[in-house]
Amino acid sequence: MSEIHKFSQRMDHIPFSGIRTIFEECSRLEAAGTDVIHLEIGRPDFDTPSPIKDAATTAIDQGHVHYTSNYGIDSLREKIAHKFEKDNGVEYNPHGEIITTCGATEAILISVLTLVGPGDEVLIPDPSWTYAPIIRLAGGIPVRYELDAENGFEPSLESIVDVATDRTSVLILNSPHNPTGGVVSDELVTDLATVATENDWYIISDEIYEKIIYDGCTHHSLAAEPKLYDRTVTVNGVSKAYSMTGWRLGYIGAPEPIVDGIIRARQYTTTCAPSIAQHAAVEAIGSSLHEPIQKAFAARRDLVMDRMDEIPGMDCPDPNGAFYAFPTLPHGYTDDTEFVFELLREAGVALVPGSVFGPAGNGRVRIAYSNSEARITEAFNRLTEWI
Numbered sequence: 001m002s003e004i005h006k007f008s009q010r011m012d013h014i015p016f017s018g019i020r021t022i023f024e025e026c027s028r029l030e031a032a033g034t035d036v037i038h039l040e041i042g043r044p045d046f047d048t049p050s051p052i053k054d055a056a057t058t059a060i061d062q063g064h065v066h067y068t069s070n071y072g073i074d075s076l077r078e079k080i081a082h083k084f085e086k087d088n089g090v091e092y093n094p095h096g097e098i099i100t101t102c103g104a105t106e107a108i109l110i111s112v113l114t115l116v117g118p119g120d121e122v123l124i125p126d127p128s129w130t131y132a133p134i135i136r137l138a139g140g141i142p143v144r145y146e147l148d149a150e151n152g153f154e155p156s157l158e159s160i161v162d163v164a165t166d167r168t169s170v171l172i173l174n175s176p177h178n179p180t181g182g183v184v185s186d187e188l189v190t191d192l193a194t195v196a197t198e199n200d201w202y203i204i205s206d207e208i209y210e211k212i213i214y215d216g217c218t219h220h221s222l223a224a225e226p227k228l229y230d231r232t233v234t235v236n237g238v239s240k241a242y243s244m245t246g247w248r249l250g251y252i253g254a255p256e257p258i259v260d261g262i263i264r265a266r267q268y269t270t271t272c273a274p275s276i277a278q279h280a281a282v283e284a285i286g287s288s289l290h291e292p293i294q295k296a297f298a299a300r301r302d303l304v305m306d307r308m309d310e311i312p313g314m315d316c317p318d319p320n321g322a323f324y325a326f327p328t329l330p331h332g333y334t335d336d337t338e339f340v341f342e343l344l345r346e347a348g349v350a351l352v353p354g355s356v357f358g359p360a361g362n363g364r365v366r367i368a369y370s371n372s373e374a375r376i377t378e379a380f381n382r383l384t385e386w387i
């Protein structure tokens with residue numbers, strides 16, 4: 001390899017994304033003429049609601065095409081602060097306690113860069129979204145606490161405490177959860193308040209799927225627990241609830257002393273969130289434009305769970321939120337990666353191997369119901385026939 005391709009040592013722990021490997025295989029098959037049904041993509045398939053798109057067009061016409069404040073535009077920060085108060089019972093000052101970001105991804109990155117030093121341990125769920133490489137980029141060490149299917153994939157206090165050490169500096173929680181659809185209960189939040197305070201942990205609470213929740217479950221923001229408020233960074237965004245993944249708009253709410261650090265990390269990363277997306281998000285946040293999307297996901301979830309009942313071995317607790325099911329493999333299969341690639345190549349149905357999300361995902365697959373009911377039905381027809 002030539003000198004020019006020598007990467008920093010930091011990259012030794014940064015793998016090529018496992019989900020991207022599936023995307024690449026899908027593209028190859030589609031280029032060769034295969035009709036692939038996409039149940040692997042972690043993004044809603046709906047168009048962004050038109051009032052939000054109209055707000056973006058108006059922003060362009062009015063010339064809002066420049067850098068904004070590092071924190072974000074005032075009108076959006078005020079909307080976000082109001083939303084936090086109304087929906088989550090959490091008070092953040094729009095001037096100094098809220099930052100708009102390039103997706104929840106950047107929100108998590110700059111929070112981790114601010115709170116995690118070299119060698120610090122960060123507790124993350126197993127399975128989980130891609131927190132581990134972000135922590136590695138900051139020089140930290142991801143340590144996994146296991147989510148148990150028997151417990152509806154809700155984290156237990158014991159599983160968290162068991163893997164904590166005196167080097168633990170941050171606990172990451174994600175509810176509703178990707179990839180399992182699990183939702184954190186009130187009791188856990190109360191228990192965590194004591195443990196996090198005693199051990200002086202920061203908490204990053206990833207609430208990006210807040211609005212996609214089912215069966216009368218309610219979302220609990222960790223920062224609403226008085227003992228946790230001072231040590232919690234709440235991460236959210238518009239990607240999932242309003243089908244705006246391409247707009248790249250997320251946000252952070254945290255007490256001023258924490259935001260004072262995070263804003264400095266942000267000044268030297270992306271400067272500000274896209275100005276047009278910020279103007280569009282003013283229309284989204286606090287609106288009911290997510291409701292048809294939430295309802296469609298609820299119907300698809302029921303369809304997926306019904307169809308899985310027909311497949312011996314494919315089993316998981318009912319997801320209470322997000323738009324994923326995380327079942328075990330059908331009888332006769334043990335290797336999730338092999339299963340996914342064979343199914344994709346032979347039947348044209350794309351899923352994600354569970355092991356991509358951590359060791360606890362071995363022997364499972366993630367089914368994203370981010371596709372129409374007709375395509376989900378066709379995918380299950382193909383899957384049953386293929387098995």
Ligand SMILES: Cc1ncc(COP(=O)(O)O)c(C=O)c1O
Nearest residue numbers: 042103104105129178237239250
């Ligand atoms: C749990 C979780 N957190 C954060 C993100 C990032 O979302 P965004 O599009 O806002 O960057 C995702 C995206 O899939 C996710 O699943």
